[in-house]
Amino acid sequence: MNKLLLNTAVSAALVLSASAVNAAEYVIDTKGAHAFVNFKIKHLGYSWLHGRFNTFDGEFNYDAEKPNASQIMVNIDTTSLDSNHAERDKHLRGKDFLNVGKYPTATFKSTNITFNNDDSGKVTGDFTLHGVTKSITFEIDKIGEGQDPWGGYRVGFEGETSLKLSDYGINYNLGPASTHVDIGLFIEGIRK
Structure with a gap:
């Protein structure tokens, strides 16, 4: 009887550790500049103003066999906002907009991820910006995954959503024409 219990316990431990191995952890490749957090907003309804956040980091876990069990966390340094125009950037970082002196960080932490059979899906999570946290959803697509030339393993995704500025104060x-900003998250992760 003790031998049966021991064999059952060992088998259960092997199954659990095999599951944990499959859910690989990735760090977002910001050092190699293979990840981007971009934004765009209409300018007077006549054109688009594009920009990005130059400094951010994050991690996620992903298993192609169980993609809906994935999770992601991203931290954005709002002081790194860059719209390719110094005076405009100063205004966007100021009290009229991001107020980076008071709110130097924005964060996104997933609460639910649902993939379709075609590698598209949705990531829902808590987004904190300007001191306000709201649940948002990104439409996402898996770009691809595989070995890199340096012996590592990578996987990439892209996602976009639209935020109403007044929701974040x-x-x-x-x-x-400029009440919403579109946010794009383009990430390539390196398996740890």
């Missing part, structure tokens, strides 16, 4: 009047 940003009420500066940019006109009726």
